Amino acid sequence: MKNIQLNNGLTIPQIGFGTAAIGQWQQDDQHVEDVVLSAIEAGYRHLDTASVYGNERSVGQAIAESGIPREEFFITTKVWDTEQGEHSTQQALQRSLQRLQLDYVDLYLVHWPNPEKTQKTWQAMETLHAQGKIRSLGLSNFRKSDIQQILDFAEIKPVYNQLEIHPYLQQQELVRYCEAQDIAVSCWSPLGSGSWSGVAIEEKPVSDRVIKQIADKYQVSTAQVILKWDLQKERIIIPKSETLKNIQSNLNPGNFTLTDEDIAAIDALDKGHRYGADPDTALQGNLNIKVPD
Numbered sequence: 001m002k003n004i005q006l007n008n009g010l011t012i013p014q015i016g017f018g019t020a021a022i023g024q025w026q027q028d029d030q031h032v033e034d035v036v037l038s039a040i041e042a043g044y045r046h047l048d049t050a051s052v053y054g055n056e057r058s059v060g061q062a063i064a065e066s067g068i069p070r071e072e073f074f075i076t077t078k079v080w081d082t083e084q085g086e087h088s089t090q091q092a093l094q095r096s097l098q099r100l101q102l103d104y105v106d107l108y109l110v111h112w113p114n115p116e117k118t119q120k121t122w123q124a125m126e127t128l129h130a131q132g133k134i135r136s137l138g139l140s141n142f143r144k145s146d147i148q149q150i151l152d153f154a155e156i157k158p159v160y161n162q163l164e165i166h167p168y169l170q171q172q173e174l175v176r177y178c179e180a181q182d183i184a185v186s187c188w189s190p191l192g193s194g195s196w197s198g199v200a201i202e203e204k205p206v207s208d209r210v211i212k213q214i215a216d217k218y219q220v221s222t223a224q225v226i227l228k229w230d231l232q233k234e235r236i237i238i239p240k241s242e243t244l245k246n247i248q249s250n251l252n253p254g255n256f257t258l259t260d261e262d263i264a265a266i267d268a269l270d271k272g273h274r275y276g277a278d279p280d281t282a283l284q285g286n287l288n289i290k291v292p293d
């Protein structure tokens, strides 16, 4: 599997496995463990979780049960809005590590921007990095202004920004800004969101007519076309699935190459449509969502 080189010299597998709302939101049980284990068996080594997903225990248990050495995995987790701040970030990572049964995470992200807390949160993350508990520091849902704020004081530059990106929300200007700063771009909800969004499949880009035409041309699925579009743009993807066939095919999206024309046709589908929250307005609602113990 292809790796992407980060600005600190470390690498990340380009395809990861998303773990939000396996089963249901904040479900943390044998079902979650079984799904994650089946992803590991299918070949995923990059797993994306978060304290607020409430499933770090099952993710950690699946890693332990796989019997695969820790150093072969790339594990990402995130500090939630209610956990931001100097001491609270340190405590949050400690709790995540305990739940995951790990000594360190490969990538720790600020889940959503909260400009008032950013500096203290980031400096706590830099301390945790110095202690060897985090290999790389990154961002999620950070706008250009949030990134500029970090770059003004950061001793350690963010390696990565995880953004909602799919054919209907492409955030092209922000992506260009991240790339110009040598900050890798990772796409969350790359297929247009999981069941947590409550959006019908007919409304998602996997049902798009233009993408279906391209998929028919290569005799692949629309999901494969969307993921290939991201991969050819050198972006990281973290699709989530509970269906073995999809788990497998998302990791191997097919032996075909989209033409420039195909890519332009998908680029033209952008309608600025978010399935998830908007960083301009998310904070207040996020502060009402608690991280389970």
Ligand SMILES: NC(=O)c1ccc[n+]([C@@H]2O[C@H](COP(=O)([O-])OP(=O)(O)OC[C@H]3O[C@@H](n4cnc5c(N)ncnc54)[C@H](OP(=O)(O)O)[C@@H]3O)[C@@H](O)[C@H]2O)c1
Pocket: 017, 018, 019, 020, 021, 048, 049, 111, 140, 141, 162, 163, 187, 188, 189, 190, 191, 192, 193, 194, 195, 206, 221, 223, 224, 238, 239, 240, 241, 242, 243, 245, 246, 247, 249, 250, 276
């Ligand atoms: N940083 C953030 O703020 C943030 C926010 C949201 C999500 N995320 C991360 O991004 C990950 C992925 O996002 P997501 O879970 O919202 O959505 P997603 O990966 O875009 O889509 C998941 C949905 O697509 C279906 N699916 C998966 N593979 C498919 C395929 N090959 N063909 C057809 N349908 C397929 C899944 O159903 P089946 O299970 O039946 O396959 C599921 O309903 C999350 O799990 C999480 O790790 C991050």
